[in-house]
Amino acid sequence: MRPDIDLAYCKGCNICVYMCPKKCFSKGADISERGYFAAVVASPESCFNHGRTEKLICELCILSCPDQAVSWKPEAEEGEDVDKAG
Amino acid sequence: MELFDLYRKDHWPHVFCPGCGNGTIMNCFFRAFNDVGWKLENTVFVSGIGCSSRIPLYINSDAIHTTHGRAIAFATGLKLSRPELDVVVFTGDGDLGAIGGNHFINGCRRNVDLDVICINNNIYGMTGGQASITTPHDYMSTTTPQGNKEYPFDLAEIAVAAGANYVARWTTRHVHELTKSMRTSLTKKGFNFVEVVSQCPTNFGRRNKMPDPSALLDWFKESSIRRDKVRAAAIDHVDLNLAGQVTVGEFVSRDRECYHERKGGGSHGDGH
Amino acid sequence: MSIKPGEYFLQGNEACVEASMLAGAKFFAGYPITPSTEIAEGLAAKLPQAGGEFLQMEDEIACISAVIGASWGGAKAMTATSGPGFSLMQEAIGYAAMTETPVVVVNVMRGGPSTGQPTRASQGDIMATKYGSHGDYQVIAFAPANVQEMFDLTVKAFNYAEKYRVPTFVLSDAEIGHMRGLLTVPKEVKIVNRKEKGVRRSDEAYDVPDDLVPPFPTFGKGHKAMVTGITHSGKAAIEPEDPRIHQELVRRLNEKITKNRRDINKWEVIEPDSKTMIVSYGSASFGGREVAAKDDRIGLLRLKTIWPLPVEPIAEAAASCDQMLVCEMNLGQLYWEIKRVVLEAGCSRVEFLSKVGGEPPTPGEVRHKLREMGAI
Numbered sequence: 001m002r003p004d005i006d007l008a009y010c011k012g013c014n015i016c017v018y019m020c021p022k023k024c025f026s027k028g029a030d031i032s033e034r035g036y037f038a039a040v041v042a043s044p045e046s047c048f049n050h051g052r053t054e055k056l057i058c059e060l061c062i063l064s065c066p067d068q069a070v071s072w073k074p075e076a077e078e079g080e081d082v083d084k085a086g
Numbered sequence: 087m088e089l090f091d092l093y094r095k096d097h098w099p100h101v102f103c104p105g106c107g108n109g110t111i112m113n114c115f116f117r118a119f120n121d122v123g124w125k126l127e128n129t130v131f132v133s134g135i136g137c138s139s140r141i142p143l144y145i146n147s148d149a150i151h152t153t154h155g156r157a158i159a160f161a162t163g164l165k166l167s168r169p170e171l172d173v174v175v176f177t178g179d180g181d182l183g184a185i186g187g188n189h190f191i192n193g194c195r196r197n198v199d200l201d202v203i204c205i206n207n208n209i210y211g212m213t214g215g216q217a218s219i220t221t222p223h224d225y226m227s228t229t230t231p232q233g234n235k236e237y238p239f240d241l242a243e244i245a246v247a248a249g250a251n252y253v254a255r256w257t258t259r260h261v262h263e264l265t266k267s268m269r270t271s272l273t274k275k276g277f278n279f280v281e282v283v284s285q286c287p288t289n290f291g292r293r294n295k296m297p298d299p300s301a302l303l304d305w306f307k308e309s310s311i312r313r314d315k316v317r318a319a320a321i322d323h324v325d326l327n328l329a330g331q332v333t334v335g336e337f338v339s340r341d342r343e344c345y346h347e348r349k350g351g352g353s354h355g356d357g358h
Numbered sequence: 359m360s361i362k363p364g365e366y367f368l369q370g371n372e373a374c375v376e377a378s379m380l381a382g383a384k385f386f387a388g389y390p391i392t393p394s395t396e397i398a399e400g401l402a403a404k405l406p407q408a409g410g411e412f413l414q415m416e417d418e419i420a421c422i423s424a425v426i427g428a429s430w431g432g433a434k435a436m437t438a439t440s441g442p443g444f445s446l447m448q449e450a451i452g453y454a455a456m457t458e459t460p461v462v463v464v465n466v467m468r469g470g471p472s473t474g475q476p477t478r479a480s481q482g483d484i485m486a487t488k489y490g491s492h493g494d495y496q497v498i499a500f501a502p503a504n505v506q507e508m509f510d511l512t513v514k515a516f517n518y519a520e521k522y523r524v525p526t527f528v529l530s531d532a533e534i535g536h537m538r539g540l541l542t543v544p545k546e547v548k549i550v551n552r553k554e555k556g557v558r559r560s561d562e563a564y565d566v567p568d569d570l571v572p573p574f575p576t577f578g579k580g581h582k583a584m585v586t587g588i589t590h591s592g593k594a595a596i597e598p599e600d601p602r603i604h605q606e607l608v609r610r611l612n613e614k615i616t617k618n619r620r621d622i623n624k625w626e627v628i629e630p631d632s633k634t635m636i637v638s639y640g641s642a643s644f645g646g647r648e649v650a651a652k653d654d655r656i657g658l659l660r661l662k663t664i665w666p667l668p669v670e671p672i673a674e675a676a677a678s679c680d681q682m683l684v685c686e687m688n689l690g691q692l693y694w695e696i697k698r699v700v701l702e703a704g705c706s707r708v709e710f711l712s713k714v715g716g717e718p719p720t721p722g723e724v725r726h727k728l729r730e731m732g733a734i
Contacts, residue, residue, distance in 0.1 A: 148584075152423065152426075153453050167429075171577060
């Protein structure tokens with residue numbers, strides 16, 4: 001699984017960036033539609049849960065995000081995102 | 087996201103400022119809520135006035151947002167009239183410790199089956215950053231422009247002394263420990279009190295050289311000391327408070343008889 | 359466990375206890391205060407036997423808060439207090455009005471301001487009952503004048519609180535509360551229960567249109583009720599800044615009482631065609647009652663409902679008499695309200711007999727005042 005940030009909820013507080021022990025997140029450079037510099041999942045492959053689908057561990061990002069903007073996303077969808085970004 | 091099913095999605099995103107700890111505490115609470123198998127249909131959330139007291143308005147269940155400081159009194163009446171309902175109180179440092187201090191102390195003493203979550207952000211956030219009863223000594227607020235002359239209350243120690251059934255304190259930096267304590271709190275009967283020291287970047291951090299939530303979380307990490315260590319070293323917790331440090335951990339876990347479990351015997355009377 | 363039909367010799371406060379039990383009270387939270395304490399003591403003994411809950415709280419603010427909480431749990435809930443305790447309850451009374459919570463508050467009035475005369479009667483809390491909390495709101499208040507009415511009006515207070523979802527008051531005083539007298543409990547007493555959300559019923563007690571008194575979403579029944587003192591819309595979402603929603607809400611909260619005034623108002627008239635009418639209520643009416651009973655020239659309009667003010671009977675009495683005398687145990691509270699109605703009704707002379715200090719006006723004092731007015 002990989003963490004995913006919902007831009008509709010992220011307020012750009014960057015608590016995920018601070019909390020993540022594996023530095024998966026980084027501060028965003030673009031303003032979201034809601035007017036925040038939303039954080040981005042820069043290196044999802046460093047996440048403890050990379051390659052796992054159950055018995056997820058850590059979850060500091062999920063529990064800490066004050067805006068319920070971080071959630072788990074199956075990695076199968078990763079490719080689609082990459083395509084879009086490209 | 088499983089937790090999201092418990093919230094009123096039509097009210098999202100919530101009113102809390104970017105970086106506010108309230109959302110973090112909601113995550114931890116509802117993770118624990120799910121873990122212990124509580125159901126929203128059987129739970130009522132009670133709160134007073136303040137930022138933290140807005141939380142029940144975002145939960146998809148019965149909720150009552152009451153007057154300033156009186157949440158525990160409202161919850162006591164509700165629980166005793168409907169003992170089969172689970173009652174959770176969300177409150178803040180000003181709501182619980184200042185204007186509602188008497189209800190808090192007597193709630194601990196009375197030991198009605200309530201779960202009280204106090205979000206202590208060291209400041210009055212909703213009114214724009216005035217000093218609260220937990221603002222550390224010499225810290226800045228709009229009403230202490232030369233630094234806070236007073237010393238903070240230790241809410242968790244008060245709860246221990248007043249007889250609460252379960253008392254724990256963590257900060258928003260300790261999300262896993264907090265979730266675990268909330269689980270314990272929910273599974274125990276009686277008056278259970280969990281205090282969470284939380285960040286208010288907008289009104290506390292900004293005036294105290296910690297405008298970034300991460301700076302406040304760093305401060306929590308540095309200033310928090312496990313209570314068992316403090317006790318083992320025989321350090322007076324008041325001295326720690328004065329130094330702006332905070333003891334964290336599970337403070338007490340008792341098994342006192344709940345108010346409504348007591349049937350009454352009157353063994354000290356003459357039986358009239 | 360409720361009192362059986364028959365005749366009893368009871369104290370006013372004890373009659374209030376019996377009435378509460380009969381009306382279906384299931385929750386009481388109180389704090390000791392003279393001269394209302396007997397109500398708490400009575401219910402402490404009786405409520406648990408009837409499956410109810412009695413609670414002594416840490417202060418009166420906690421009492422009224424717990425009572426509101428219990429009411430949302432679905433219980434008929436009440437508290438009893440006096441002067442200083444009543445002052446402490448004011449914020450929560452406004453909260454109950456805003457959240458439309460049925461609660462009953464018995465205020466056994468004593469002399470104020472402040473600690474004043476704890477053991478003496480007064481009618482000093484008339485305005486505080488309606489205007490004590492901030493903002494525009496309406497309440498229902500009854501003023502018993504004897505032990506029987508302490509019983510009857512306490513039952514009515516529960517019924518009206520439930521029917522209109524409003525804080526309802528029994529404004530007794532130290533005289534009535536501690537007076538002993540005859541109580542006749544009738545075979546049948548009408549009891550009204552709140553109209554619950556999602557429950558179909560054809561009870562004639564609910565002839566009030568739903569748009570004025572919404573059905574009550576009791577907690578724990580799947581209504582997902584969001585109760586808040588913040589301005590809220592019909593959907594119960596908080597709307598603190600919308601002028602239209604606030605206006606609609608506050609107007610409805612007031613109109614559900616004022617528009618149903620005829621249903622709520624209770625009064626008694628002695629010698630209605632007299633040239634001089636005394637208007638009074640509670641223990642202040644003792645003297646006037648005796649005078650009116652013995653003198654054809656003098657009539658008495660005794661209000662049993664104080665709030666909302668029984669405008670119609672006052673105007674009717676004013677239209678058919680030459681002059682009026684308002685008799686109260688304060689320095690003029692309901693007097694000004696009554697005077698406004700009386701002047702509008704075309705009676706130009708309204709006098710005021712005021713007595714404070716703890717004793718109701720005597721028949722002699724009332725006659726003396728009537729002589730001054732040239733009525734006798």
